[in-house]
Every structure is written in C-alpha cells, then in structure tokens.
Amino acid sequence: MRDAQDAKGKSPSGVGKAHPALKAFMCGSLSGTCSTLLFQPLDLVKTRLQTIQNNMLPGSPRVGMVKVFINVIRTEKVFGLWKGVSPSFVRCIPGVGIYFSTFYSLKQHFFPEHAPNAGQAVLLGAGARAVAGVCMLPVTVIKTRFESGQYDYRSVFGALRSVYKLEGPRALFSGLTATLLRDAPFSGIYVMFYSQTKKSLPQEVTSSAYAPLVNFSCGVLAGVMASLVTQPADVVKTHIQVSPHLYRRTRDAIHFIYTEQGLRGFFRGAVPRSLRRTLMAAMAWTVYEQLMARMGLKS
Template structure:
C-alpha cells in the first residue's frame, strides 16, 4: 500500500511518471501525421496531400488513427523508461558534474545514444505492429467487405504464431541503428536550444512554456533529419509480410533496390510530413514532461513555471 506514494516521492518515480505523460501527449498529437508518413514511405508515388485525400475518401478519417492502440498502450511505459534511462545515463557518462548541476552536453549526447539503443528493444515490436496496421487498406464505402482487417492484438498474435519471438523483432537492427544516434541528437538539441532561448534554465528549471515547445520541437526535427533514410529502410523492411515473397533480404539489399528503382530521393520521401509531425509531437512531449515534473509532483528540484511567463 505504501509503494506508490514512496515511488512518486523518489526522483526515479517522478521522472518515470512524467515521461509517461509526455509519451501520451506525443502519440495523441501526432499520430495522423505518422500514418501519412508511413504511407508515403511505403508507396512509390503521391504527394502528402494526395495520399491524405485518398485515405480520407476511400477509408474514412478514422484510418489516420489506425494502429494507435498498440503504441498508445505501450508508450506510457516506453517513454517513461526512456526518460528514466536517459536521466541515469546522462550522468553516468560524465561523473565529473555535481549532482546539483545539470548534466554536461557530453553526458547528454552519450546518454541519449545509450537510451536510443536500449529503447529499440521495446520499440521494435510496437512499431512492427503499428506499421502493419497503418498499411492495411479498408474500403470505407464497404466496411464489412474485408474480413481480414485486424487489430493490434490480432496482428501480434499472428506474427508470434507464425514466426515466433524472432518475427516480433523483424527490423530490430535497423531500428537500433536509427534510434541510437538520433536520440543522442535529440536530447542534446533539446538541452542546448532551451539554454540558448532561456539562459540558466537548465539549472533553475524556470523556462517558459514556449521555450519547452520550441526546444522540444526543434529537437524532434533534428533527430528525424539525421536518421530519416534509415527510417525509410526500416518501414520497407517491417512492411514485408512472411506470407508473400520477400522483396528485400536485408538492410543493404533494401537500400540498393530502393535507390535503383526510385533514385536517392526515395530516402527522403515523406520527410516534410515527418518534420511537421516531429515539431508538434516533441514539443508536446517535452512540455508535458516538464510540466508534470513541476506541477503534478511539486518537485523541489524543478521550480514551478512562473505564471506570468507561461506564454
């Protein structure tokens, strides 16, 4: 009975729960743009607006939220763990910084890389199921015509039954190659930008809400730009179904065939959608995370946002 209050009273508990709030805010704010990004990466033609019109006309607006259950169900724990792991690693990689001072930029970058690598273990199965759902096509005019349409649990069970645990980790290597460096860029950019916009805020914790939104948004954009070609390859590999002949035998083969058919521009297909989503989502994630630390748990180490400066 005493575990939960004691957990929230600890630094680990606050970081964990605040990270969960950030993850939920990010999923809800950016999922439609994520579906659009996945469709762009998987298709050979079509602009973002053209694909959006086709989805809404043929499958209905709800198709933009298809597959959200899988990441939303796991994202609270996943994002909470990511922020907690980052909080530990960012200091572990540079122990010369005092406990009352913010972690150094070196510790931030290396902690982010370690966080991204470890997070891939949780993220790969979730993204595999999400991508399979997002790429399913349902006839909006005849919603009962396609009995094969499945939810996240059904798809996960099907993958596990036919391919085992190894099937759930299809695309793990490319996910880790994408997430490790991108998380290093992600956390470093956030910490650097927030300090530039509001000098001293890393130590005082008194930045404005707009500082959180802008710094978080730019961190998301920077992390996506640096890893985007790897994300395109990841989508194409995870979209392959075992019931059909495999189009790509691995990362290098997928890269070679994709470029051979569509040119190098295919590696940046959907980048505009991803960048727009990244700014919205990561602004929401960091704002929810920071506000949860300050307001919900009355953390003495993170003073409340000054109400006169909240906008």
C-alpha cells in the same frame, strides 16, 4: 509544522512517495499519451508515403502528402487517419516512460552534480532511446504494419500472436538495426540540440512564466535537425517491417530503395515525419519537464 509540510509535499495517491525514476516513468508516459493521440495522422501518412511506391506501376505520377491524406479520408473516413493508434498507444505509453526513466536514471548516475556537455547529452539520449527501442520493437513492427494498410489485423495482441505463429519470433524484431540507427541518433541529436539551446538562454527566460513556450520552441528546433539526419534510416525500417520476406538484411532494403527510387527514395515521407517527430518530441519534453518540476524533481 513538519507534518503539515510533509502532507503538502505528498499527493493523496502516494505519488510523492514513489522512486524518482518511477516518477519520471509516469511523467513520460503521460506526455507520450498526449503527443501520440494528437500526431498519429502524420505518422500514418508518412508510412503510406514510404510504402505506396512499391504498389505503383512504372511511370505513375508522384503521390504527395496531401493526396495521401485526402485518399485516406475518402476511403477510410476521418478516423482512418488514426489507424494504428492502438499499437501506437501500446508502444508509446510504456515506451516513452521507459525512455524518460532511463534517461533520468543515467543522468542522475553519471552527472548528478552538473549538466552534461554536448557530447555527453548525445550519449545520454542515444542510450535511453536504445533501451526503449529494443524493449518496444515488437509493438513497433505491428504499428508499422497497421499503418501500412496492407494487413488486416484486428487487435494489437492478436497481431503479435499471428506474427509469432506464422513468421516466427524473429519477425517481431525485424528492422532492429534500422530502428536503432534511426532512434538512437535521433534522440542523441535531439537531446544535444535541446539541452544546448536551453543552456544558451538567460536563466530568467528559462525559469519565467513562459518556460513551457521556451521549452517547446527549443524542442521544435532540435526536432527538425534530428529528423532530417535520421530520415533515411526511418524509410529503411518501414520497408523491412512491412515486407520482411523481401529483405534478409538491412543492406538489401537499402539497395532496393536506391535502385528503385534513387537517393530521393530515402527521404520519402520526410515532411509528415519531421512534423510529427518534431511536434511530438517538443510536446513530450515540455509536458515531462513541467510535470517533473511540479513533483519537485530536476529533469
């Protein structure tokens, strides 16, 4: 009887024997793969919106999200919307896995018996995202450059090698401060709103057959709030990573954006980024929690 139960609880691939943190890594990587493929066009449009202003003449009419979207399809065909998807995969598949495995490990270490409160949730999310962000920053730099359309890289690893040889290792970590100022608060705020919203719902709702829809809805709400707060840091990060030779320090990029575009410049690309980050995070957390539940682990 016990042998039968053991066999039932373990998959043939041996996933059931894996360490819980490794399971969290695998669940996170799978959720990151799905969300990256679906929402890459929004990330590309966001990057183009944030960098296009530098190439426009004074007095030129404003360019919006729809116009950029149509222009990409005209000049680069439909698949041009997925330009940069290769570095996105290279970054997100391990990156999301690192994030969720770090988040799970921190949560199990510091809060094994109870759910974290709002402040603790912020620290958990921010800490996990900081680890993942630093680990994957070189690929993030390449991804941003792919999406900008200003570089003619042929492959992710070729681009990494080119930047390292021509610009030095420091260029691969350009925008580190802005990236951490964007990603750590985003994740911290997201986890806080997500966990607290779920906690406020009745137990019968969160454990019902509609749990995936409930999780996704909570994720959308959390994503909108987190995206708006961290949008300025995303604009600064994009400028530094696309044109690192123009900005020696983060404050140089901040000064340039404010001087050229005013406060509005810090919110360029806010709509596509909010859509992408909100939907991507909501999907990633929904898939992650469902997979963890199927493996018998509490996320």
